[in-house]
Amino acid sequence: xxxxxxxxxxxxxxxxxxxxxxAIWRVAGIVRLGRKPDLAPPKGSAAAGWFKGNLRHFVPxxxxxxxxxxxxxxxxxxxxxxxxLLVFAAPHIAFFERFTGLSWTALPRWGFIxxxxxxxxxxxxxxxxxxxxxxxxxxxDRDDHAGSWLTFLVMLTGCLALEEAHDALRxxxxxxxxxWLIYFPFSRLMHAFxxxxxxxxxxxxxxxxxxxx
Amino acid sequence: MATVPNRRATxxxxxxxxxxxxxxxxxxxxxxxxxxxxxxxxxxxxxxxRATTLxxxxxxxxxxxxxxxxxxxxxxxEIEGRPVPLPDxxxxxxxxxxxxxxxxxxxxxxxxxGAQATPSSSTARGQLMQVLGEDWxxxxxxxxxxxxxYVLLGMAAIIVLFRLIRGKIAIRGGRSGRTIPRFSLSHRIxxxxxxxxxxxxxxxxxxxxxxxxxLVEFLGRDLLVGRMGMDPSVIDTLKSVNSxxxxxxxxxxxxxxxxxxxxxxxxxxxxxKGNFFQWADAKWILKGGGLLGGHASSHHYNFGEKTxxxxxxxxxxxxxxxxxxxxxxxxxxxxxxxxxxxxxxxxGAVLLIAVAMGHAYVGSIGMEGSIDSMLRGEVDENWAKExxxxxxxxxxxxxxxxxxxPGGAEAQAEGAA
Numbered sequence: 242x243x244x245x246x247x248x249x250x251x252x253x254x255x256x257x258x259x260x261x262x263x264a265i266w267r268v269a270g271i272v273r274l275g276r277k278p279d280l281a282p283p284k285g286s287a288a289a290g291w292f293k294g295n296l297r298h299f300v301p302x303x304x305x306x307x308x309x310x311x312x313x314x315x316x317x318x319x320x321x322x323x324x325x326l327l328v329f330a331a332p333h334i335a336f337f338e339r340f341t342g343l344s345w346t347a348l349p350r351w352g353f354i355x356x357x358x359x360x361x362x363x364x365x366x367x368x369x370x371x372x373x374x375x376x377x378x379x380x381x382d383r384d385d386h387a388g389s390w391l392t393f394l395v396m397l398t399g400c401l402a403l404e405e406a407h408d409a410l411r412x413x414x415x416x417x418x419x420x421w422l423i424y425f426p427f428s429r430l431m432h433a434f435x436x437x438x439x440x441x442x443x444x445x446x447x448x449x450x451x452x453x454x
Numbered sequence: 455m456a457t458v459p460n461r462r463a464t465x466x467x468x469x470x471x472x473x474x475x476x477x478x479x480x481x482x483x484x485x486x487x488x489x490x491x492x493x494x495x496x497x498x499x500x501x502x503x504r505a506t507t508l509x510x511x512x513x514x515x516x517x518x519x520x521x522x523x524x525x526x527x528x529x530x531x532e533i534e535g536r537p538v539p540l541p542d543x544x545x546x547x548x549x550x551x552x553x554x555x556x557x558x559x560x561x562x563x564x565x566x567x568g569a570q571a572t573p574s575s576s577t578a579r580g581q582l583m584q585v586l587g588e589d590w591x592x593x594x595x596x597x598x599x600x601x602x603x604y605v606l607l608g609m610a611a612i613i614v615l616f617r618l619i620r621g622k623i624a625i626r627g628g629r630s631g632r633t634i635p636r637f638s639l640s641h642r643i644x645x646x647x648x649x650x651x652x653x654x655x656x657x658x659x660x661x662x663x664x665x666x667x668x669l670v671e672f673l674g675r676d677l678l679v680g681r682m683g684m685d686p687s688v689i690d691t692l693k694s695v696n697s698x699x700x701x702x703x704x705x706x707x708x709x710x711x712x713x714x715x716x717x718x719x720x721x722x723x724x725x726x727k728g729n730f731f732q733w734a735d736a737k738w739i740l741k742g743g744g745l746l747g748g749h750a751s752s753h754h755y756n757f758g759e760k761t762x763x764x765x766x767x768x769x770x771x772x773x774x775x776x777x778x779x780x781x782x783x784x785x786x787x788x789x790x791x792x793x794x795x796x797x798x799x800x801x802g803a804v805l806l807i808a809v810a811m812g813h814a815y816v817g818s819i820g821m822e823g824s825i826d827s828m829l830r831g832e833v834d835e836n837w838a839k840e841x842x843x844x845x846x847x848x849x850x851x852x853x854x855x856x857x858x859x860p861g862g863a864e865a866q867a868e869g870a871a
Contacts, residue, residue: 312746313638354709361710361713365651369642369643369647372646373637373642373643373831374833375830400706400709401701402705403705406701407697409698
């Protein structure tokens with residue numbers, strides 16, 4: 242068994258298992274926390290508030306947008322770019338198909354490159370802001386930086402292996418993907434799943450009080 | 455003048471390489487002859503023409519090759535400077551060419567006369583094969599790699615020497631503990647965005663430019679095999695490593711290129727204000743930026759910073775233009791422009807990387823308090839008074855005190871008198 246076969250086989254299965262079990266465990270744990278019953282009579286719908294809270298937080302409010310426009314642009318560029326890369330890149334689709342048998346239309350090469358440009362530009366801006374902004378610097382810890390760097394390296398090695406001419410580059414990418422999957426449930430990378438819970442919980446509380454979240 | 459023998463040496467290497475390739479091709483032709491004869495045998499048996507034998511092929515090639523020494527392109531004769539090497543015992547007949555012997559010189563002569571030939575793997579429409587490629591290769595190998603390396607190593611040496619002689623430039627009088635804002639968050643993000651992408655582009659570009667000469671030629675052939683006597687197979691290993699690095703660097707460089715253009719454009723716009731040259735800059739130059747003694751006053755940016763900014767603007771523009779040109783080869787009809795673009799791109803990159811090394815040194819560990827401006831956005835008051843006194847006076851409305859400067863107390867007293 243070659244290193245690449247190991248990284249794409251047993252190691253990947255193990256890393257994905259840790260990722261899946263760990264993420265489900267954490268989300269289930271948060272949901273099971275529950276909350277104290279609100280004895281006040283409801284003035285609105287908590288369920289509607291849950292959805293509103295989730296949707297409204299996609300757009301910053303009023304003057305707040307002016308102060309965080311760079312964060313906003315960087316955030317959207319990175320997350321959308323990463324999503325497109327992950328789901329619509331031809332090598333990824335081929336990889337998913339190997340395990341699930343499912344396949345869908347891949348992006349053309351120029352689309353992949355464009356998505357990668359957005360993702361990298363966004364991630365770099367977000368990371369630079371993390372250490373340039375005095376408040377962000379204070380509230381950022383090692384976990385934040387490790388998550389940013391690990392994600393960056395996964396993306397970078399994936400793009401460096403784009404020529405698909407060397408197994409070493411593919412192995413490097415897969416090794417980092419496995420590391421990223423293992424690190425994911427124990428870090429703030431979990432915000433990929435928990436953001437909806439946090440926004441929803443806030444929205445539900447406000448909604449029940451008849452307020453806009 | 456010193457470059458002439460070097461060019462000749464390289465050309466001789468090239469000729470040796472060509473001879474080897476031609477010999478290999480001759481051997482391949484030889485090896486390929488036997489099956490061809492076997493294939494024609496049934497026709498003969500059926501009463502057709504006599505089968506072509508190996509002797510026939512060799513005799514035909516010998517005849518066709520006679521006199522080809524005279525048909526060699528001028529460039530090859532100039533480079534060689536002596537008769538073309540001939541196979542043993544066959545005076546007057548050079549080794550076989552890639553097309554069986556006689557075609558190579560004709561082909562090259564035709565190309566030199568402007569004929570166009572496009573292989574199936576063309577990356578530029580219309581014209582790919584042309585003799586200027588050889589000049590381009592020589593310029594790249596003999597001048598760009600050599601002097602580019604000298605420039606980068608020279609800058610590193612200057613920085614080390616400066617550090618040893620001058621040491622870390624401390625804030626005279628120490629930190630005051632009071633800070634004033636110097637760069638906004640958007641300035642800092644624009645700066646670090648460009649810096650991050652620049653590092654990625656620089657590293658990948660240096661691997662593309664210097665990877666093989668450093669890794670295979672210098673480390674492998676000269677050092678490990680030549681001097682340390684290691685097994686020559688280590689060169690093949692290093693070639694494989696270089697191949698992987700090169701593939702990765704090329705992909706990374708092409709990918710980050712457009713991001714660099716974006717980061718460069720943001721930086722140009724964001725930092726333009728205050729970067730136009732002023733009268734104070736002339737005085738700053740005369741005092742050598744304070745290195746020649748006395749205090750060198752400056753506004754928000756000093757002459758060195760302004761020069762660096764305009765270098766980034768102008769050379770960066772050239773880098774972006776040539777880089778995009780190389781990224782989209784369909785923009786050009788002729789390969790000559792691509793060759794010029796690669797050279798200009800590399801020259802600009804070497805210049806920018808060299809000056810960026812100095813910029814990074816002075817802006818970080820070389821000068822106390824400098825990094826604060828780009829990390830926190832604010833600087834110590836004493837730092838501002840010492841390095842950007844005119845800006846300090848503009849911002850605070852207070853007079854910059856130079857009492858801590860060498861000879862500053864006397865100068866201040868004279869000024870007061």
